[in-house]
Every structure is written in C-alpha cells, then in structure tokens.
Amino acid sequence: MPASIRDVAAEAGVSVGTVSNALNDPSRVAPRTLERVTAAIDKLGFVRNDAARQLRAGKSRAVGLIVLDATNPFFGELAKGVEATAGQHGLSVLIANSDERPERERELLNLFEEQRVLGVLISPLVVDPEPLRKLRDRGTPVVLVDMTSEDKSFSSVSVDDVAGGDLVVQHLVEGGAKRIAFVGGPLIREQVADRLSGARNAVEAGQATLEVIETPAMTVAAGRAVGEALLERATEAMPDALFAANDLVALGLMQAIIVDGRFAIPEDVAIVGYDDIAYSATSIVPLTSVRQSPELIGSTALGLLHAEANNGSEAVKQIVIQPELVIRASSKR
Amino acid sequence: MPASIRDVAAEAGVSVGTVSNALNDPSRVAPRTLERVTAAIDKLGFVRNDAARQLRAGKSRAVGLIVLDATNPFFGELAKGVEATAGQHGLSVLIANSDERPERERELLNLFEEQRVLGVLISPLVVDPEPLRKLRDRGTPVVLVDMTSEDKSFSSVSVDDVAGGDLVVQHLVEGGAKRIAFVGGPLIREQVADRLSGARNAVEAGQATLEVIETPAMTVAAGRAVGEALLERATEAMPDALFAANDLVALGLMQAIIVDGRFAIPEDVAIVGYDDIAYSATSIVPLTSVRQSPELIGSTALGLLHAEANNGSEAVKQIVIQPELVIRASSKR
DNA sequence: ACCAAATGTTGAAACGTTTCAGAATTGGGC
DNA sequence: GCCCAATTCTGAAACGTTTCAACATTTGGT
16 A cells, blocks of 8 residues: 555645645745655655556556567667657657567557557557557557558558668679679568569669579578579579578578688678678678668657657658668678 | 446446446356447447556556666567566566666656556666665565575576586586687676686586686677687697687687688587577577576566565565576587 | 345445646735 | 735546445245
C-alpha cells in the first residue's frame, strides 16, 4: 500500500487538489506551500500512480513499438532512434518483440490497445492489415516501419531500395567494373527485387553487364556456396564485381574467394554488400555496404506518429528514406 | 471515446458486474448470457481499459526490463528468454534501454515505479545501488541480471566466468596444447579477470604453460594487432593455442593468422573465443566459444522475480549459471 | 410439490488521480 | 478602512474497472 496523493495532502496539511497542482504545475502553488508538499512527498516516499492518472486522462504518454526480432541489431538501432525522438516529446516507449509469430503480434497489439497507448509503431509481419486497420479505426494511430503500405491509409517509413541498388552499381561501374554479378534472393522478396531493379537501371546507364545469381536465402552459407561455384569457372568468366543483396551474403562470398586465394579483393573482384551491419566494418577486407540508418527510420516514424496523434488522419503520409553508400576497402580501386 | 464496460452492459441488457465476470471468468456466467455479452463486445469493438483494471487491482501484470544496450544481440536474446517465461506466468514485459546513461536509468526506474510494475529486471549500470534499494524497499522486487550483487539483499543471475575459463583451457590441453596464450583485457574488468583465473586453475592441473597478453579493449582490431605481433616471433615461440577473452578478439586473431598464411587453424594454432555470438559460427574457420546462454539468464531472472513477487524477500537468492563450451573447427584436433 | 443447495445476476463501493467551479485569502490603490 | 482584482486553495465529481454481499433463479432429491 504505497502512499497516495491523499496521504501527502494530509501530511502537508493541504487539499488533494493542491498536491496535484504542485505535481503538475508548481507555478500555480505558493512557494511556502510547495515546500511543505515536497517535504511530505519525500517523507512518505510518494510515487504517482500512473494508472489513475491515465484513467482520468483517457490516454497514456506511451507509444508501443513492435519489432520482428529483438536479436537483430538493426531493430536495436531503430529502437534507439524512436526513444530519442520520443524523449523530446515527453513520451516513453514500450518495446516488444513479435518474434515473427503472427499470434504474438496480435497479442501485443491487443496489449497495447488495452494500455491505451498514444500510438503503435510496427514492423509488420504479414500482409494481413486487418487487425492494424481495426486498431487504427478505433482511434489508435499506427505507423508502419521499414515497409511500404500497399494502400495509402497508413503512415509509413521505408527505405528506397531501388535507389540503393542504383548507388551500388554506379559506384562499381565508376571503379571500372565490366562484368557485375548480383547475388541474392529469393527474388520475390520485395526488398531484394527492388535492389536488383535499381542495379539494372544503373547498368543500362553504364557500359557493364549484369548477371543475376539467385540464392534461396540471404545467409553467410548461401554466399559462400555461390562463391565456390563462381571459382570453378574459367578465369575469364569470373565477374569482376559482386553486388550481394545483403552483408551476410557478401561476407560468405568474401570468405570463399579469400580461402581460394587466386583473386585479390578489390583488385580482381570488388564486393559490395547491403545493410551495413556492424560486422561489415570488421571483416577481413572491410566491406563496402549500403547504410539504411535505422536510427533515422525510427525517429522519423515517431515523428509521423506524433503528428497523426495530434492532427488526425490528415497527417498520414508515406516517407521514403534515401540510403547511403559507405565505401570501404572491398571496392576501392 | 471508446466503448466502456457500461456500454457493453447496456447493449447486452445485463449489469456491468456480469460483463466483468464474462471477461474474467466466463465459466461463472450462463452460456446464453455469455453469448449476448460477446456479441455486444464485438458489435461495439470494446477493448478493456487496462488503466482502470490496474487501478482497481493495485498492481499490474507487467514487469520492466532495463538493458544497457538494445543494439547488442546479447540483450536481445536475454529479452527473448524473459518474454518466454513471462508469457508462461501470464505476464507481459516492457523493455527499455538505459543506453548506458545513469540519468536515463533513473528515469526508467521512476517510470516503471509509476506504472506499478510487478517487478524490475535490470542489468545495472553503475555500482550505485541506492535508487534500486529504495525501489525495492517501497515494495517493487528487483532482480540484477548478468551481474553479481555485492550485498546479498538483491536477487541476481550471473554467469560463472571462472568455470568458463577453466573449461576452455581444459579443452585446449586435452587437444594437446603445450603453450597457451590468454588474450584480452583490461584485466580490471571482473569478467576478464575471472576468465583468466579459471584458465590458470586448469593450466596448473595440466602440463601446459600460460602466457597472458593484455589488450586495452576487446575488439576485432585489438585481436588483430596481437595476432600480428605474435606472427613476428620465431616460429618456435608461437603459442600453439590462443584463448581470447571474447569472440571479437578471437576473430581478430584469426584474421591475422589466416592473412599471414604460415600457420593452419587448428592444426598449428587452436583458437577459442568467449560469448558465442552469432557471427562466431560463420567465421572463415568456425570458432569454438563459450556460450553464456542469455536466454537462460533471462528466463531464470524472471523466475526469481516471480518468486520474490509472490513470496517476498525470503525468495531472494543469487543464481550462478554454468557456461557451456561449444566446440567448432577452430580447436578440433 | 416442496425445500435446500447450487447457480446466476445485480448494483454500489472503491481504487488514485485530475479537473474545475467556486471559496478564501492577499495586496494595492484610494 | 474599503473595494476590486489577482492569487491561492478547496472539495467533489469523474474516469472504467473489479469485487462482493445480497438477491434471484434454477436444479435435484424426496
């Protein structure tokens, strides 16, 4: 039974209304009174009960963030961006983990709605927008993170993967690449397809050829397998530049080529990855990569949420962030 | 203005008490009534207001988790362990990020206390236990995660680093290592010192020598620097086994040795790391490492918290988890 | 058919805060 | 000393839920 505002009022010899004022707008209470109230609070160890405050206010000062995988550093950085911007608006952030399980995602949405959060930021799992739409229609703003919304009724923040692919291939061509291979997959994944499509744009503009090598997944192992296959080719059939659809694949390619030992990176083969995970900078040959700036995504998303919470649906908009090429040794020549 | 339980009661033609019962213990209400209530809930899109429920109940069904760095996969896995076990007890988890900043840590503790969480799991920043002690004394159980408590008044979950160091060196000696080097630092860090001390125990039991090479930090770059220094030695002065105090250092050592090319891993030099980060399994030569099982730490910590919330301070205890050696190619011989 | 027990339902109180209309006090100008 | 305005303080209502004693209805045994 923690001390309530009533206990504080009694201890300080004032009314509860005064204590409340002292808490929320100290300028409205006389200095002497304020002092007594503060003393009483300290003495009793009073801590405001947020449930009661929120019940009265009808809504909370918290936003919910649902990420796909707390283990992925990408989402950690995203959360940091969200938290930083939330702090500026006096909001707090509740982070939860859908673990890529749809039923967990539903549970969390319900939990957040019961909490009457100010809004929800979500990196959605499936393309079943029904629960999200319902939530939004009942008055909780929803912002999609790291994904475009098919329909334009949700705010969203995503990254321009076409531009990213374009950047990479432009850079490779400028470095003198003639035979480029794109490695990644499956191609049905929107992000992969967009990166490839950006690469195609850039190749057409330049003087190079583009070969596509599809992988079943984007892992180090998949990259290594493709690398070993490439090394069996005649030397003249070897691409002189590899664009991997993410960093893990790029690291796998790099490992295969280094173990083989016949080709130097970047002199004989340049390699570029995508995502700029922390380990890219520390690989044997530091990896050129495309940085998506998860922190920026996070803070932008929170900004949209805040706008929508204040101005309603007229504030809905889709923001596309431009990626950035981070050039390191694996492609420098 | 979302629908309240009162609106549902009116719609269904029953009293609010009945709706509440239907929500919390459906078996207590007649099937026909239950049906009407459910229909009314669906029709109105009613979602329970957790603030009111919590106000009435006096406490919430949520626990707070404060981590040092959301970006570190270690804490992501920890969070998963906590969430899984919390789910079994019908609790939800609010994750927040202290970002290694003391004032942020205090803010979050206050936020959680205002929310009247059932308890707090914290990977504490500094050794100023005062705010934690106060929180605990006001009735919120606190469990320290990944850190031993100097005094025994807090529950805690930590990992036995001495045992981990012992395991590693035992394994190396069994593989035939005669001249082992320990690489890591600074040695004032408790975890590093403990790992070294475990290594010393094992060396004394076996027939090998142990050299200590202290590093200023535990990064890939530091490991690579040590590796390059070792390679300048006469061949017969080269250690035949390297125990790195974490995986990043081990990866750096490995990179230096592979680039040099004179020594084979593990035939000439065995390498073992510590932490078993995800990238260890995918390095050029898969790395043997010591797994701390953050998920187990998390679920154990939540268990302690739950016990303390139910049984009070008599449930306080310190748990030390035994680490596990994961043997991969870098030390197999 | 009757009674007791079991089952189902009601309605008001209570949780701790904020809000706000109005009461009380203070202070300045004359 | 008096009046008006500005400042400060008060106290009760309201937020939406759960709880629980009391009331109502059904069931089953005889």
